Amino acid sequence: MSERIWTAGLVVIGDEILSGRTHDKNIAQVAEWLQVQGIRLDEVRVVPDIEERIVEAVNALRVRNDYLFTTGGIGPTHDDITVDAVAAALGLGVVVHPEARATLERYYADKPGGLTEDRLRMARVPKGAELIPNRMSGAPGIKIGNIHLMAGVPHITAGMLDALTGTLEGGAPLMAETIGCWTAESEVAGLLREVVKQHDQCQIGSYPFFREGKVGANFVVRSTDADALAACTKSLCDALTEAGYQPVAGGI
Amino acid sequence: MSERIWTAGLVVIGDEILSGRTHDKNIAQVAEWLQVQGIRLDEVRVVPDIEERIVEAVNALRVRNDYLFTTGGIGPTHDDITVDAVAAALGLGVVVHPEARATLERYYADKPGGLTEDRLRMARVPKGAELIPNRMSGAPGIKIGNIHLMAGVPHITAGMLDALTGTLEGGAPLMAETIGCWTAESEVAGLLREVVKQHDQCQIGSYPFFREGKVGANFVVRSTDADALAACTKSLCDALTEAGYQPVAGGI
Incomplete structure (x- = not known):
C-alpha cells in the first residue's frame, strides 16, 4: 500500500x-x-x-x-x-x-x-x-x-x-469508522485523547450534535491502514463501554 | 450613504x-x-x-x-x-x-x-x-x-x-433583485453584457438551472444604490421582453 x-x-x-x-x-x-x-x-x-x-x-x-x-x-x-x-x-x-x-x-x-x-x-x-x-x-x-x-x-x-473516476493517480484511500454515543463530548474528551495517543496511525474527529432534545456525539476514526483502523475503533468502543456508555457502531 | x-x-x-x-x-x-x-x-x-x-x-x-x-x-x-x-x-x-x-x-x-x-x-x-x-x-x-x-x-x-447583529460597523447593504427566465443563458449572454455596460453601479450574475426538463436562468442584479438597482432591473426586463422572453420578477 x-x-x-x-x-x-x-x-x-x-x-x-x-x-x-x-x-x-x-x-x-x-x-x-x-x-x-x-x-x-x-x-x-x-x-x-x-x-x-x-x-x-x-x-x-x-x-x-x-x-x-x-x-x-x-x-x-x-x-x-x-x-x-x-x-x-x-x-x-x-x-x-x-x-x-x-x-x-x-x-x-x-x-x-x-x-x-x-x-x-x-x-x-x-x-x-x-x-x-x-x-x-x-x-x-x-x-x-x-x-x-x-x-x-x-x-x-x-x-x-x-x-x-479512476483516471487520477492516488494513494491508499482514507478509511473511516464512526462510533456514536449519547454523551456530551466534553464528558469523554480525556478518554478520546488517551485513545488517540495509543494509536498513532489513526485520527479521531469528534462531532457533537443536539437531537431529540439530547446531546450526543459521533466519533470518526480515520486511517489509511485497515488493521490500525480496526484496532483503534475497538479501543474506543471498549473505553466508552468501560466508562459506562453504550457506543453505537456506525454512528447515531 | x-x-x-x-x-x-x-x-x-x-x-x-x-x-x-x-x-x-x-x-x-x-x-x-x-x-x-x-x-x-x-x-x-x-x-x-x-x-x-x-x-x-x-x-x-x-x-x-x-x-x-x-x-x-x-x-x-x-x-x-x-x-x-x-x-x-x-x-x-x-x-x-x-x-x-x-x-x-x-x-x-x-x-x-x-x-x-x-x-x-x-x-x-x-x-x-x-x-x-x-x-x-x-x-x-x-x-x-x-x-x-x-x-x-x-x-x-x-x-x-x-x-x-448590529454591533459591527458596515456600509450600505448590497441589495439584489432577481429576474427569472425560461431560456438557456447562452441565448441571452449578449443582451446581458449590453445591460451591464449601461449600468456601471450594478453587477448582474447569471445562474442557470435545469428544472422540469427545461433550461432556465435567474439573473441577479446587485447594487448598493436603490435607484441604480431599479433602473438596471427595468432595463434587463425590457431587453428580455423585447427579445421575446417572459421575464419573471423575483426569479423562477
Missing part, C-alpha cells in the same frame, strides 16, 4: 456563493469523490468573479497540491471568466478547442440560434488543454496540467467527476 | 468538511448575515485541523479584510485547536477568561461530572479577548481584535451571529 499522501486543492469561483444566494454543494461532492480516489482534499478557497483573485487562489493551491480543481465560471456569460483566469495564472494563451467546438456545433445544431458567438465561448480553453466529457450539456470541462476546471451547476460537476 | 465597502473573510476549520463527511452550512449562513450588516464576504478558506494551516489562513484574511470570522474547533476535545491557533497567529498567550469560566460553572453545575478540566478548555481565550454570548450551550464565542471565533455546529453559530 502506498504511503505517499496525494492531495488536492479546490477553488470555488462565484459571487453567488459569497453572497449567500447559492448554497454550495460542490465542496462536499468533490471532497467525497476525492476520498474514493485516495486523494485528500487539503484546502478549499471560495473567491469572487474577479480575475486577479482567481489567479491568486489557483496559483497558491496548484503548486502545493498534486491536483487542483475549480468549480464555476465556465459558462457562456460575461461573468464566466475562469478559463481566462486559469490561462493567465499559467501564462498561457486562450484558444478555441476544435473538439469542443465540434461538440457544441452538434449540441446546438437543432436549438434556436445555433452555435452563437456567446455559446462558442464555452469552447475556449487555455492553450494545450484537454477536455473533460460532459454528458449533461454541450460544454465540456477542461484539464490543463494538474488543474481540472469543472462546472458550477452541481449535477454537471457530478457528471464530470464521474468521467474522471 | 457610505461609499466605503466593508469586507470580511471566513475561515472554516475542520477535517470533517474536507473529508466530505459534514456538509458545511456555515458559509451560506455567515454570507447571508454579512449582507444584512452591509459587509461583503470577500473570501472563504476551508482548512484542516492543523495549527500552522489555521494560522496561515487567519493571518492572510485578517489583514486584508475589515473583519475575520472563523467557524469550528472551539469545543472541548483534542481536535479543537482554534483558540491556540488564533492566539499564535496574533502572537498572544492563551488565558482562562473569568466570565467564560463563571458561565461554564453555572452551566455544568447540575450536569454529571461538573466543570471538568476538559470542559474548562472552552473558557480559554487569546489574552485580551471578549466573549460572544452563546444562548444554546455554555461555551461562548470569542472576539479578539477584528477576529470572531464561532462554533462549528450551525445552530450555535446562528445564535452567536444573532448576538453580534
